[in-house]
Amino acid sequence: MDLIADHISHRFGALEVLDDVSFEVAAGEVVAIVGPSGCGKSTLLSILGGLLQPTKGAAELRGAPPAGSLNPLTFVFQDFALLPWCTVEGNVAFPLETAGLSATARRTVVDDALRRTGLADFSGAYPKQLSGGMRQRVGIARALAVRPAILLMDEPLSALDSQTRELLMEDFVRLLADGAMGAVYVTHNLEEAVRLADRIVVLSRRPGRVRETVTIPMTRGERGAAEARNRLTALQGELWSLIRSEAIDAEREVQHA
Amino acid sequence: MLDRAPQETEGAAAEKPRPVEFRGGGFAPSAGRHGGWIALAVVVALWQLAGSAGWVNPLFLPPPSAIAVAIWKLASSGALWQHVSWSVMRIGSGWIIGTAAGVLVGFAIGLSTLARSIGITFISALFPIPKIALLPLLILWLGIGEEPKIATIALGVFFSTAISVYSGVDAVPRNLIRMAQSFNVPFHAIVRRVIWPGALPSILAGFRITASVALLLVVSAEMIGAQFGIGAFVLQAGNLMQTDQLLAGVVMLSVFGLAVGKLINLLEARLLHWR
Numbered sequence: 292m293d294l295i296a297d298h299i300s301h302r303f304g305a306l307e308v309l310d311d312v313s314f315e316v317a318a319g320e321v322v323a324i325v326g327p328s329g330c331g332k333s334t335l336l337s338i339l340g341g342l343l344q345p346t347k348g349a350a351e352l353r354g355a356p357p358a359g360s361l362n363p364l365t366f367v368f369q370d371f372a373l374l375p376w377c378t379v380e381g382n383v384a385f386p387l388e389t390a391g392l393s394a395t396a397r398r399t400v401v402d403d404a405l406r407r408t409g410l411a412d413f414s415g416a417y418p419k420q421l422s423g424g425m426r427q428r429v430g431i432a433r434a435l436a437v438r439p440a441i442l443l444m445d446e447p448l449s450a451l452d453s454q455t456r457e458l459l460m461e462d463f464v465r466l467l468a469d470g471a472m473g474a475v476y477v478t479h480n481l482e483e484a485v486r487l488a489d490r491i492v493v494l495s496r497r498p499g500r501v502r503e504t505v506t507i508p509m510t511r512g513e514r515g516a517a518e519a520r521n522r523l524t525a526l527q528g529e530l531w532s533l534i535r536s537e538a539i540d541a542e543r544e545v546q547h548a
Numbered sequence: 549m550l551d552r553a554p555q556e557t558e559g560a561a562a563e564k565p566r567p568v569e570f571r572g573g574g575f576a577p578s579a580g581r582h583g584g585w586i587a588l589a590v591v592v593a594l595w596q597l598a599g600s601a602g603w604v605n606p607l608f609l610p611p612p613s614a615i616a617v618a619i620w621k622l623a624s625s626g627a628l629w630q631h632v633s634w635s636v637m638r639i640g641s642g643w644i645i646g647t648a649a650g651v652l653v654g655f656a657i658g659l660s661t662l663a664r665s666i667g668i669t670f671i672s673a674l675f676p677i678p679k680i681a682l683l684p685l686l687i688l689w690l691g692i693g694e695e696p697k698i699a700t701i702a703l704g705v706f707f708s709t710a711i712s713v714y715s716g717v718d719a720v721p722r723n724l725i726r727m728a729q730s731f732n733v734p735f736h737a738i739v740r741r742v743i744w745p746g747a748l749p750s751i752l753a754g755f756r757i758t759a760s761v762a763l764l765l766v767v768s769a770e771m772i773g774a775q776f777g778i779g780a781f782v783l784q785a786g787n788l789m790q791t792d793q794l795l796a797g798v799v800m801l802s803v804f805g806l807a808v809g810k811l812i813n814l815l816e817a818r819l820l821h822w823r
Binding site for chain 2: 365366368372389437
């Protein structure tokens with residue numbers, strides 16, 4: 292199933308946030324969206340996921356979702372969005388409660404999602420008892436439980452410390468390795484973008500427009516080698532040089548706001 | 549550069565180190581486990597001493613022992629239960645009706661644009677009215693009986709409940725609602741599984757307030773027009789200068805208030821254990 296951003300523009304009142312943004316995410320593809328602060332990355336993701344109606348244009352799907360997918364477009368949130376009154380198990384089971392699954396099937400799905408995210412021993416814990424990294428793992432387990440076609444990840448690592456980020460990044464690489472799931476990965480972090488994405492959509496400062504689309508010239512499996520890392524670092528530098536001047540302008544704009 | 553460093557600090561190193569002054573104390577009050585009970589016991593003992601020693605006229609302030617005797621006599625004669633049961637019936641009925649209506653209206657205001665635009669205007673206009681002022685009107689409408697007293701309590705409870713419920717609904721983090729919507733969770737399930745538990749802390753805090761409001765209104769209503777009930781009993785005792793019985797009634801009100809407070813504490817501990 293492909294996800295298409297078709298000439299999407301959006302404004303909040305007088306504030307123009309996105310202007311004529313178009314790109315496609317093919318089945319199993321990971322597309323990162325980067326750009327200066329306030330360029331509309333999260334707004335774009337909300338539109339793609341059907342949580343916000345664009346002022347112009349549309350988010351569209353092409354093709355059938357994979358068999359058994361309960362929620363083809365599934366978010367992983369920056370702030371985890373866990374129900375504090377539910378245990379880890381309850382949070383993962385939450386989207387399944389109204390999905391028409393039998394209790395046994397639900398149990399199997401939840402157990403599988405917990406196992407895949409290393410949470411099997413924490414199923415009875417409440418979110419307040421978990422570290423930030425573990426909370427985000429619950430968010431990921433919840434997303435996996437509905438067998439999505441495309442994960443919509445809104446800066447999923449930005450609220451975490453660097454060590455936890457590294458561990459979760461390894462998890463993302465592993466989860467997306469087989470190409471069964473695609474992803475739209477919104478991030479400020481260019482290192483995350485070049486490490487995870489097949490393509491990177493660079494947005495301009497507000498109103499966000501597609502400034503450039505960069506294809507990473509290697510598979511994710513090839514990115515561990517030393518030479519590949521050097522090439523990715525160089526690519527990261529090129530991306531930064533694309534964004535830098537606008538990031539400075541955006542920061543000044545935020546400070547004057 | 550590195551060689552010079554010890555020479556520069558040689559004089560200072562000879563000086564005896566002193567501890568850094570602690571400046572981070574205070575601003576973290578915590579209720580002691582027994583402090584409150586000890587303070588209460590001291591006050592009661594002083595009160596008893598003042599009465600026994602004849603420092604105060606027992607007609608104006610009977611000692612705690614006289615109040616305890618009055619409570620015992622009232623309990624033995626059955627009069628206490630009669631008055632308490634009438635008050636509990638009125639409070640219970642009024643509180644349940646007011647709470648049920650308040651929760652419904654509060655949720656409607658919290659979830660519907662139409663209900664919000666209409667409801668907040670009415671609640672803002674009617675909430676400040678002292679509800680006991682409506683009792684004579686309610687007597688005219690509903691007759692002399694239990695209905696106007698229960699209606700007065702229900703009205704008092706309704707407004708506070710409605711406000712605490714829609715404030716609670718408003719306070720539910722929007723990201724949780726968006727999360728549920730992103731999983732295609734139906735509206736009714738979002739209300740039941742996200743909004744209701746999210747609003748519950750505010751709703752239970754509202755219950756604490758409405759329990760006090762109900763107690764205040766039942767006493768006021770019973771003082772205006774009732775033969776039985778704690779309020780009627782207190783007024784009657786006051787008219788007859790039976791201050792020991794009057795204060796016995798006041799103690800019963802205090803005990804009732806404490807019991808309701810404990811009940812709400814238990815509810816909070818059970819329903820909000822995740823906080």
